[in-house]
Amino acid sequence: MAKSKESSDRENHGARSSAPPPYQASPDELVRFYRDMLLIRRFEERAGQMYGMGLIGGFCHLYIGQEAVVVGVKSAMKETDSLITAYRDHGHILAVGSDPKAVMAELTGRSGGVSKGKGGSMHMFDPQNRFYGGHGIVGATAPLGAGIGFAHKYRGDGGVSVTFFGDGASNQGQVYETFNMAELWQLPVVFVIENNQYAMGTSVERSSSETHFHRRGASFRIPGYEVDGMDVLSVRSAAEDAVEWVRKGNGPIILEMKTYRYRGHSMSDPAKYRTRDEVQKMRTEHDPIDHLGEALVKAGAASQDDLKAIDKEIKKVVADAADFAQESAEPDPRELFTEVYA
16 A cells, blocks of 8 residues: 555654764853753762751652763753653753752752642652653653643644653553654654663663664654763754754654663662672763863863862852751641642
């Protein structure tokens, strides 16, 4: 049977089959990327300390090691674009520009938090910065992100939904229902799969028959490619290419970010499913912040003293956030009944 013109066009709409070359950043952009990634790293380190002190309750999933992914992606987005992610969300909400004080206060369950202390670590929310969560249900961000994409298309505002989820979530059935609908309706969605290679604690090789997640949309005619998620410049380049391609009305695309988390899945995970040597090798050879710092010095964009000054400044921001979180008031019990449905 002959293919319809529409079907043929969808298969030949000119998407890339591989990631573009790394982004050529200006010295100022390099410094901004470095600063943004370092803020996430230092924030998460402090969050881990506060969790150990009993100041943060419930689950707590740290983003240490994966900073280049969200910083690179966010730098390619426009103000009209939206971002949604899963429960490892501290780095994402910081990347969109939310106040670190409000983010840390949310972790400690205080009224000064971005979700008024009702969301905690996994359910951050900041619609003013077009950040729509923070979601604890594995794979839920795919259909929610498609819904945001539908809203952008319905309103005709030119916005794109940048939808994050992990390699573990990629095996959920709702993800594929979403792929089908997103392509069928040509929704402006960039699906960003953060492949940190272990899901909760099972390696990709043991849990997935198709380990190249950027290919997961092939049966729905959704293009995708793999990106070095430990290099912020590679991420920026790929994200810029994908966002603009989607913005032109070509429908969804998948970016598989090959990244790595240094800590356990959550604070309660001893991560015994991998060796210390493996983690140290990743830190030594692929750390996104160290490598960008070295590039800054080599390019003459910053000196070692400049990097130390940035670190000192960031540590002060994080320390102030931690103080604010501990000094902020507990939520009023009546908050339990507010904003439940709206």
